[in-house]
Amino acid sequence: MKVFVKTLKGTHFEIEVNPSDTLSEVKKNIETVQGADVYPAAQQMLIHQGKVLKDGTTLEENKVAENSFIVIMLSKTKSSSGEGSTTSTAPSVKASATPTSTSVSAAPQAPASTGATPTPVTAPAAPASAAAPAPISSGSAVPESDIYGQAASNLVAGSNLEGTIQQILDMGGGSWDRDTVVRALRAAYNNPERAVEYLYSGIPEQAEAPPVTREPASAQPANPPAAAPQAAQPASVPSSGPNANPLDLFPQGLPNVGSGAAGAGSLDFLRNSQQFQALRAMVQANPQILQPMLQELGKQNPHLMRLIQEHQVDFLRLINEPVEGGEGNILGQLASAMPQAVTVTPEERQAIERLEAMGFDRATVLEVYFACNKNEELAANYLLDHMHEFDE
């Protein structure tokens, strides 16, 4: 087809082009017709209907029809890059004008930035559940029953006591005297193994106090009574001597016995007695031991025995009560032993506190935390995975 090319000097000429020709080919065509010195292709700029034609586009794309006119202009060498940017912006202008064709003048100049960013949803906190301390207490009860069962079976009395004392003296090799061995046996309720342990680590204070109140031991050993004793007067004092009362579980005497009241009140003082708690634990663990213990108790403390017989129902009720006090004492011992045995850094203490905040018992947390080598994540996973075990 034929198109007219107008120049700035007012002249115009015709060129023969095809609609599928690109602007680069058109510029070469003009260069061929007019000469390279007049219109070099590199500096040509073609304008059609107010638009600067881009080199990469075709005449058909720019809607150049037959017999239409194109304005040609030469750009300076230094400004060719600038004009190139003008050409490159033409498609953007075209694209930007289409969607806002009805309100081009009203288009806002300042770009409106879309600052809406979706906020990441935080993961829900792990549900906290309370773990009952039952497994700890049940775990603690097992060694307790074992200890007292063994203690009951190892209790020595009568003629066996002398042999045990002699064996302990020989074991010590002369480092302990007879009085110390006797005091240790008495503090350990005549349990030989426990007595030896006391000799090595020292007799506990609360168990050491009773022997102080006793009369000084005589030089000669006393013979245990072989026959059943006759009924003595209530006011008579038991015979003195270090071996006279091997099974006396209440050497301190009975407080407020003289003012004993009727009913359960008269036996309430037994509830707070440490010896009675130990006796109750032994009886609950091994009921068969109750009868022999009562017989021995009758020999050593007839007054208490009569008191028990008068309130037999109350005594049985006390014996059958659960070992709550003992449990408290044992847990207290564990708690007191914990700080001495384990030292934790501030970070470890914070980790333990965080695990407790999840709703678990402190004892359980401590056990699991140290079992997992002080790894907080492993401990938390273990506590959560085995919650049903702790709840039992």
Added chain:
Amino acid sequence: MGSEGSSVVVPRNFRLLEELERGEKGIGDGTVSYGMDDADDIYMQSWTGTIIGPPSTVHEGRIYQLKLFCSRDYPDNPPSVRFQTRINMTCVNQETGVVEPHLFPMLANWKRERTMEDILIQLKREMMSPQNRKLTQPPEGNEESRVDQKGLVVRCCIV
């Protein structure tokens, strides 16, 4: 066509079609050129124009692209004119490129007989006026920044 007198009122579409034909034929010296933005626009509202900088001025060698918007009441009211290319002129807003009517007498005292070609020719004359011919012009590389902003806005609107 003026001999008919002022009794004849040309409708808007006929007027715009006549201007479109003149733009395509290229009557004139070729220093100003204009055409429709979108050939499929039946209302013929959006137009694009080009002014080649006149010689012997700081605008020599530059090609200025403009946008002209003819509303429904054209030619009773003048179209809005805005420079796409950055230019430093007394009657042009530096930020938006809009030709201020109160600073451009042809837009302020608009007459129905005026055409878009007349606006472009008058703008070219304004470039040759004493107060505009020696004004420092912004570098030509800045053309992309304005178009980029325009494109950015459009992209945001599309989204």
